[in-house]
Amino acid sequence: MITVENVTKRYGNQLALADVSFAAQPGRVTGFLGPNGAGKSTAMRIICGLSKADSGRALIGGVPLARVHNPSRVVGTLLDAGAQHDGRTGYESLLLGAIAMDVPRARVDETLEMVGLTPKETKRRVGAYSLGMRQRLGIAGALLGSPTVLILDEPVNGLDPSGIRWMRDLLRDFARSGGTVLLSSHLLLEIQAVADDIVVIGGGRIVAQGDKQELLRGAETHARATDMMALDGALKQAGFTARPGAEGDLVTNAGTEQVGRIALDAHIVLTALSEGSAGALEDLFFDLTKDSAREFQAPAPGGAGPGANGRHGHEAAGSSVINQTNQQGADK
Amino acid sequence: MSATATTPAAARVSAGRPGIPFSRLMRVELRKLFDTRAARVLVILMVLGVVAVNVIKVIVDYGDPQRYEAFLSLSYIPLGFLLPVIAIMTATSEWTQRTALNTFMWEPRRGRVLWAKFLSTIIVAVLGYVAVAASSALAMGFAGITGSELDWNVRGAIVSGALIMMIAYCAQGMAFGMAIHNTAGALVLFFILPTVMSLLTVLIPFLGDIREWIDFATSAVPIGNGEFGGDAVAHFVSSAALWILLPAIVGVWRTLNKEAK
Numbered sequence: 325m326i327t328v329e330n331v332t333k334r335y336g337n338q339l340a341l342a343d344v345s346f347a348a349q350p351g352r353v354t355g356f357l358g359p360n361g362a363g364k365s366t367a368m369r370i371i372c373g374l375s376k377a378d379s380g381r382a383l384i385g386g387v388p389l390a391r392v393h394n395p396s397r398v399v400g401t402l403l404d405a406g407a408q409h410d411g412r413t414g415y416e417s418l419l420l421g422a423i424a425m426d427v428p429r430a431r432v433d434e435t436l437e438m439v440g441l442t443p444k445e446t447k448r449r450v451g452a453y454s455l456g457m458r459q460r461l462g463i464a465g466a467l468l469g470s471p472t473v474l475i476l477d478e479p480v481n482g483l484d485p486s487g488i489r490w491m492r493d494l495l496r497d498f499a500r501s502g503g504t505v506l507l508s509s510h511l512l513l514e515i516q517a518v519a520d521d522i523v524v525i526g527g528g529r530i531v532a533q534g535d536k537q538e539l540l541r542g543a544e545t546h547a548r549a550t551d552m553m554a555l556d557g558a559l560k561q562a563g564f565t566a567r568p569g570a571e572g573d574l575v576t577n578a579g580t581e582q583v584g585r586i587a588l589d590a591h592i593v594l595t596a597l598s599e600g601s602a603g604a605l606e607d608l609f610f611d612l613t614k615d616s617a618r619e620f621q622a623p624a625p626g627g628a629g630p631g632a633n634g635r636h637g638h639e640a641a642g643s644s645v646i647n648q649t650n651q652q653g654a655d656k
Numbered sequence: 657m658s659a660t661a662t663t664p665a666a667a668r669v670s671a672g673r674p675g676i677p678f679s680r681l682m683r684v685e686l687r688k689l690f691d692t693r694a695a696r697v698l699v700i701l702m703v704l705g706v707v708a709v710n711v712i713k714v715i716v717d718y719g720d721p722q723r724y725e726a727f728l729s730l731s732y733i734p735l736g737f738l739l740p741v742i743a744i745m746t747a748t749s750e751w752t753q754r755t756a757l758n759t760f761m762w763e764p765r766r767g768r769v770l771w772a773k774f775l776s777t778i779i780v781a782v783l784g785y786v787a788v789a790a791s792s793a794l795a796m797g798f799a800g801i802t803g804s805e806l807d808w809n810v811r812g813a814i815v816s817g818a819l820i821m822m823i824a825y826c827a828q829g830m831a832f833g834m835a836i837h838n839t840a841g842a843l844v845l846f847f848i849l850p851t852v853m854s855l856l857t858v859l860i861p862f863l864g865d866i867r868e869w870i871d872f873a874t875s876a877v878p879i880g881n882g883e884f885g886g887d888a889v890a891h892f893v894s895s896a897a898l899w900i901l902l903p904a905i906v907g908v909w910r911t912l913n914k915e916a917k
Contacts, residue, residue, distance in 0.1 A: 369915065369916070369917060373760070373764045374757065374760055374761070374915065374916040374917070375915040375916070375917070376913075376915075389764060390674060391674045393673050393674060393675070394676050395674075395762070395764060396761055396762050399761070403757050404754060404917070406754060407753075407755060407756075408753070408754075408755065408758075409692055409753040409755050411693035411695075411753075412691055412693075416691050417758075419687075420684050420687060421762065423680060423684050423687070424676060424681070424763065425676070425762065426680060465758065
């Protein structure tokens with residue numbers, strides 16, 4: 325279990341993390357979402373003890389990582405696939421880890437096979453690897469010590485579709501057998517596909533966190549029908565909003581059951597109906613982070629002091645969803 | 657994907673002994689000195705350098721009397737030149753290649769990682785000197801075949817002086833590497849700054865007066881030749897404080913506090 329408690333981190337005048345608190349539970353995959361520069365990687369580095377928080381603390385199983393015996397056998401990390409020596413072979417890079425963690429040499433072969441790197445590939449220098457191969461090597465390094473906690477920063481970057489599918493299964497199996505997974509990704513659909521819990525960060529603040537299903541509830545419904553015009557009219561007549569979606573579907577604030585009933589009453593044939601469909605998390609994501617995203621584009625004039633205060637006010641005035649989920653976060 | 661991929665046991669977090677045993681850290685850091693392509697190239701260069709020096713000396717002084725000490729002192733030069741580069745890279749590559757992300761996850765206590773790096777470099781320096789002693793003996797053997805008269809006499813002061821300088825240069829290399837965290841930058845400063853220092857002692861009379869106390873290149877010469885008399889040791893310690901201790905303090909502080917990313 326990973327717990328982050330009131331972590332604040334500043335780089336010079338820039339506030340990277342502002343009183344961030346969240347938890348990743350064992351047996352669940354926790355997706356960590358946020359736009360670039362939101363503080364995802366910084367938070368992950370602080371959890372791993374690679375970066376110091378100005379205040380607050382991050383714990384693994386209730387203990388700071390620096391006090392854990394043989395930490396790499398408890399926490400497997402992949403924070404940057406590029407963080408391997410280009411002049412070392414893939415095999416040697418893992419072997420170093422095996423010596424440090426005191427796991428048998430056979431585990432190196434086993435892990436490399438698991439991530440799908442062939443013996444021929446592992447004898448090559450990492451400098452000659454593609455991004456996808458580096459990711460696989462990085463994942464092998466994270467799994468090497470058979471840890472109980474996985475912390476992965478953008479692990480599907482550069483993986484091919486079969487690699488992405490494999491990764492998804494791996495993380496699910498890992499969580500199912502009691503492991504804790506914290507996974508960041510800018511690929512919203514990836515998070516939606518694999519995460520049980522979601523933590524959304526924007527501008528260094530946690531703007532939402534909780535169970536994925538709960539977060540997505542109340543999001544819009546996507547519907548398709550043989551007669552789209554008729555469905556549009558029926559929905560509006562029933563007092564709901566309806567607008568054309570990106571893929572020729574209709575986006576409405578009515579629930580799936582309501583859309584179904586309205587269609588039934590109006591004798592409209594529905595061909596597709598989904599809640600939390602492909603775009604749902606994306607909508608939620610942009611909705612929750614739009615305040616911090618706007619901030620990002622408009623630099624505060626006249627120094628950082630007022631800027632930081634202004635940001636605070638901005639966040640506080642966020643949507644009701646934000647306030648609600650923030651409250652949940654504080655109660656934990 | 658096999659089932660062993662995902663068998664996390666119940667939480668094994670123990671707050672007992674943090675990190676990993678120092679012996680494992682030493683094994684890792686010793687390995688890391690030589691398992692990269694750049695390091696292998698350096699080792700090959702060192703071997704070629706030592707062989708070349710010995711072969712040339714045997715040929716040039718064909719049939720003349722040969723001293724074992726002379727072989728030792730000459731063979732030591734390519735080693736003393738290139739070993740510090742390995743010491744520099746052990747400190748810088750963690751940051752330029754970003755392996756610090758892994759290293760400090762294996763052992764979060766960075767001070768111990770630095771100690772392991774320093775001690776492994778020293779071990780390599782000493783082993784390197786032993787190898788030089790052996791290769792010098794071999795060269796003497798060949799000189800004997802050419803009909804040279806052989807003088808096997810070795811003064812202890814020569815050996816200890818050479819060892820002290822080898823360790824000092826490795827320490828200096830690692831100190832520069834830790835302070836700069838960039839291989840190219842550390843290399844350039846390591847080889848250029850002593851020249852700049854010499855230039856300054858010529859240009860500025862005051863610096864010229866205290867040259868032996870502040871110029872490591874000057875104070876190192878007698879020590880390297882096994883001459884510990886007069887103020888030699890005091891000069892050496894004083895200039896080593898400036899050229900080794902000072903960058904080492906900066907470097908340790910930087911390494912302990914720098915964010916690994």
